[in-house]
Amino acid sequence: MSGYDERLTALYEISRSLQTLDLEEVLRLILDGVTKTIGFDRARLYLVDEKEGVLKCRMAVGVDLDLIDSIVFPLEPESSVVARAACERRPYIIRDALNDPRVNKEVVEKLKIKSFVAVPMIGRERVVGVISADNLHSQREITEEDFKLLVTFVNQAGVAIENAEMYEELKELNRSLEERVREAMRELEESHRQLMQSEKLAALGRIAAGIAHELRNPLSSIKILFHSLVEEFELDKKRPEDVEVMRSQIERMEELIRRFLDFARPSAPLPQWVDLSEVVENTVSLLEHQMRGSDISLRMELAPGLVVFADRDHLRQMIFNLTLNAVQAMPEGGELRIRTERLPGEALVEISDTGEGIPEEIMDRIFEPFFSTKEEGIGLGLSIVERIVKEHKGRIEVESSPGKGATFRVYLPIEG
Known part of the structure; x- marks a missing residue:
């Protein structure tokens, strides 16, 4: 079996593993196929962000981590060869990155790229991302065989990424739905609690009002009689301590009645x-x-x-x-x-x-x-x-x- 056939067989086995719905695992397997199986020194995997209209470097092999987050291309053909591959749905092989006018010079200088490939990953109907790879360390020339293997492999990778992304969206939708159900249940429980509390307060208010009215009339009579007795028998002079105790208790009862009424019939x-x-x-x-x-x-x-x-x-x-x-x-x-x-x-x-x-x-x-x-x-x-x-x-x-x-x-x- 030739080297090409061996690599093709190995890529087929990797493609079978791409059935997983774990997006991180799918991306890792794709990069392993590009670097370990096809043989590229470095690889960068860009995913389309449709909301922002850009390509973002999501994962990479052979690139410093601090550079990954900084690599973003607008989804416009003029911005870079990577974006052009996504927009035109066609792969590119760039032999002279330093002098090719289609290349984003800033990224080329950052990554020290001399030659590279950019291959779009296409799902069922849309482009989900782009794979870009090069041989910076070995300086090995990118052959047509490498290019062909990469295109063949990436064609299958696009559907795998789309499936994993759809699964992630489904999980997020499910989490959101569960949270909305929990929130609805909390609101329902709170509404029920407030209703029960309102009914309880209304009942307590009626009881409090009844108690207040039952106490107020006899207390008024007691208060009038008390003042009459104090004046008639000069009790404030004869028994001042007892008079003060009785007066304070009457005032306390009046305060209790006032509180009952305030609770039962609060003023607007x-x-x-x-x-x-x-x-x-x-x-x-x-x-x-x-x-x-x-x-x-x-x-x-x-x-x-x-x-x-x-x-x-x-x-x-x-x-x-x-x-x-x-x-x-x-x-x-x-x-x-x-x-x-x-x-x-x-x-x-x-x-x-x-x-x-x-x-x-x-x-x-x-x-x-x-x-x-x-x-x-x-x-x-x-x-x-x-x-x-x-x-x-x-x-x-x-x-x-x-x-x-x-x-x-x-x-x-x-x-x-």
């Missing part, structure tokens, strides 16, 4: 342009006496002129609830840090405490209505905060570590 927001830092400062001042009594130091960093389009009363309630929550988290004292900041397109309110922090196992539940870890808490403060943040199209984040306190960050859009 009346947005206007308000200075967020000013609202923070005025609201926090309402709790300063409680902080002094609890040995809590206050540090505020407020950005001037931080104007947002929001409901002033709702903002005040949101800040009050978050600040009170932080104060109550530090019964033994600590530091309360409050700051505002202007960010791109939004305003930040950050409230931090140095209390015990929020246990990780309940972090997902802190915004649930009526969920509280405090003995005297009713669990509506943070639920109302979340509702106010959402009605202003903002978002709230919580960061906490056991023993290191908690930080609540509220982001509100600056635009109206």
Whole structure:
């Protein structure tokens, strides 16, 4: 058997291996056939990028890796012989690369090419790429036999590449479809969760409203009777401590009823342009006496002129609830840090405490209505905060570590 026949047989065996659908493996087998079997010193495999309209060097043998990515030819015959081979669907053998006007001189100089071949790889209907090869190291002349073998081999390689590319596209399409299905399932689950939450909140709202009304009437009678007894028997002089306890308990019950009603029947927001830092400062001042009594130091960093389009009363309630929550988290004292900041397109309110922090196992539940870890808490403060943040199209984040306190960050859009 002649050398030509031996190489042809070897190429046939390689062609059978090209049935694999792994694109990287297909390209490697093609380059092995060009260099190890046909005998070229170096080979470059270019693939067509139809979106960008170029030929890109995808893989090579005998070429420095840092050069591969830099070799790109526009799909225009005038740009290079490689592009011309793709555009005209015909192979080329260039004997004098330095003087041939069809050759891209920049690439020839980079790769130190003297003579080379460029053969298009054609799939079923389209050109998928080009093989370019040379004998730089051995300086062996490219024979007609080499050229013929390369053309024969590359004709089969084009279909193999097209099959592998189609398989890659199919896998990518499948991955995309799976991701879309997962996303649709997540959206469906979230919609279901929100629906259940809405129904739950509506039911809780009706219960809260009923409780508030059931408590308000008898509490009004108790309050009137209490004031009458205090005045008639001068109890504030005779038993001042007991009177103060009763007064504080009545006020606490009134506050509970107010919270129940706020939760059950939230007032519609009346947005206007308000200075967020000013609202923070005025609201926090309402709790300063409680902080002094609890040995809590206050540090505020407020950005001037931080104007947002929001409901002033709702903002005040949101800040009050978050600040009170932080104060109550530090019964033994600590530091309360409050700051505002202007960010791109939004305003930040950050409230931090140095209390015990929020246990990780309940972090997902802190915004649930009526969920509280405090003995005297009713669990509506943070639920109302979340509702106010959402009605202003903002978002709230919580960061906490056991023993290191908690930080609540509220982001509100600056635009109206």
